[in-house]
Amino acid sequence: MPFQIILNLIIAVMWMFLSETYTFVAFVSGYLIGILLLLFLQRFIPDTFYLKRVFKMIQLVLLFTKELLLSNIEIIKMVYRKDQNFKPGIFALPTDLKSNWEITMLTSLISLTPGTLSLSVSEDNRIIYIHAMNIDDNDEAIKSIKETFERAIMEVTR
Amino acid sequence: MIETWIEIIVDIFIILLLLFGTFFIFSSTIGVLRFPDVYTRLHASTKAATLGIAGIMIGAFLFLFAEHGIVSGKLLLGIMFVLLTAPVSAHMIGRAAHHTGIKPWSSNDKQQDAYADAIKEQKNK
Numbered sequence: 389m390p391f392q393i394i395l396n397l398i399i400a401v402m403w404m405f406l407s408e409t410y411t412f413v414a415f416v417s418g419y420l421i422g423i424l425l426l427l428f429l430q431r432f433i434p435d436t437f438y439l440k441r442v443f444k445m446i447q448l449v450l451l452f453t454k455e456l457l458l459s460n461i462e463i464i465k466m467v468y469r470k471d472q473n474f475k476p477g478i479f480a481l482p483t484d485l486k487s488n489w490e491i492t493m494l495t496s497l498i499s500l501t502p503g504t505l506s507l508s509v510s511e512d513n514r515i516i517y518i519h520a521m522n523i524d525d526n527d528e529a530i531k532s533i534k535e536t537f538e539r540a541i542m543e544v545t546r
Numbered sequence: 547m548i549e550t551w552i553e554i555i556v557d558i559f560i561i562l563l564l565l566f567g568t569f570f571i572f573s574s575t576i577g578v579l580r581f582p583d584v585y586t587r588l589h590a591s592t593k594a595a596t597l598g599i600a601g602i603m604i605g606a607f608l609f610l611f612a613e614h615g616i617v618s619g620k621l622l623l624g625i626m627f628v629l630l631t632a633p634v635s636a637h638m639i640g641r642a643a644h645h646t647g648i649k650p651w652s653s654n655d656k657q658q659d660a661y662a663d664a665i666k667e668q669k670n671k
Contacts, residue, residue, distance in 0.1 A: 505588055
């Protein structure tokens with residue numbers, strides 16, 4: 389992936405020199421041409437096309453925005469409720485993610501989604517402890533986190 | 547004629563965004579006051595405040611762009627940094643609270659605390 393980005397940048401700079409206009413617009417058009425070239429010559433370049441990963445990243449951001457909106461509506465419902473009969477508690481979420489970067493992403497995403505707040509990560513990076521607003525549906529929460537966020541992060545990083 | 551209509555619509559949009567942001571920040575403050583313990587209060591302060599700040603920042607960005615033609619990158623960067631820092635600070639405060647021995651509040655006295663159990667298990671080993 390870094391190799392492809394460097395290649396793309398080199399093509400963009402070369403385009404600037406070829407057309408002899410040293411502006412940002414020329415750079416952007418050169419970059420677009422580089423993307424096209426990379427797309428056509430995909431077979432001869434190692435690794436998959438890097439924009440696929442960028443696309444996945446955009447999908448992750450969109451998913452995150454959606455969950456943020458939903459979580460806010462949920463929290464506001466709880467704030468303005470007359471009786472406070474929710475049952476908070478802490479549950480453990482086993483995770484398959486390995487590197488520090490991935491786990492940081494996952495804990496941040498968990499903190500900003502409905503009814504969950506990551507509290508701590510175990511020493512061996514295998515378990516994340518999460519505080520939930522309603523402990524009763526923690527199985528459902530584990531499942532949804534595993535199926536949406538963990539998978540989305542894996543698609544970006546691997 | 548059409549231009550004035552577009553201006554009015556943009557203005558209404560900006561006002562709605564600003565109101566949306568202030569409403570969420572207001573609700574998060576009420577949540578901090580009403581919820582029973584540290585952890586639930588953290589829920590209110592991190593989530594709602596983040597979205598509220600994002601709403602106000604986007605509103606201000608649109609206003610500057612529509613009225614003065616300024617593209618203010620600082621506001622967009624501000625949203626990004628709030629999104630990055632709010633969950634981390636909540637994580638740290640929550641962990642610190644747990645380490646000082648604050649137990650999560652429960653409406654019936656049956657607390658579920660997997661983290662405390664794990665710490666106990668580790669000590670016993």
